[in-house]
Amino acid sequence: MAARVDSLRRELDAVQRLRSENSDDDEHDPEGATTSQLWSHSAGLVADAERELSELDAALSRVASGDYGTCRECGGPISSDRLEARPAAAFCITCARRGGAGPRRG
Ligand SMILES: [Zn+2]
Structure with missing residues (x-):
């Protein structure tokens, strides 16, 4: 991990x-576009x-x-396949599909 x-x-x-290299001026660059x-x-x-x-x-x-790998919605385990594909996943695949975007807060 x-x-x-x-x-x-x-x-x-x-x-x-x-990004910082890109911010340099390139006045004579013929391929500006x-x-x-x-x-x-x-x-x-x-x-x-x-x-x-x-x-x-x-x-x-x-x-x-100690909450890593635990779904923040249902408290169930997040599968290791999902964590492999998406290490920062906060929700199990079921809740992610059902809930759409945006964890609820408060
Ligand atoms: Zn869940």
Whole structure:
């Protein structure tokens, strides 16, 4: 699990580096449009990575409190297949399908 987190953080780091490189001016770049298309694509990747990281942070605090792998809706176990595919999953597949997006709070 720690290795998974580590690789995700490395990935995010790479994406953030890409973002700062992209903010440099490229006045004489003949392929400006291509660059901006790439940028728009990588901005999406950054947003995805940031969301994933924040989900992962939440998962890590569940690891710390011993709740990792336990569905926050029904309290049942989250299958290891699901955790494999989605390490930050907070809900079992049944609740995820039924509840749609957005955990309830409060
Ligand atoms: Zn559940």
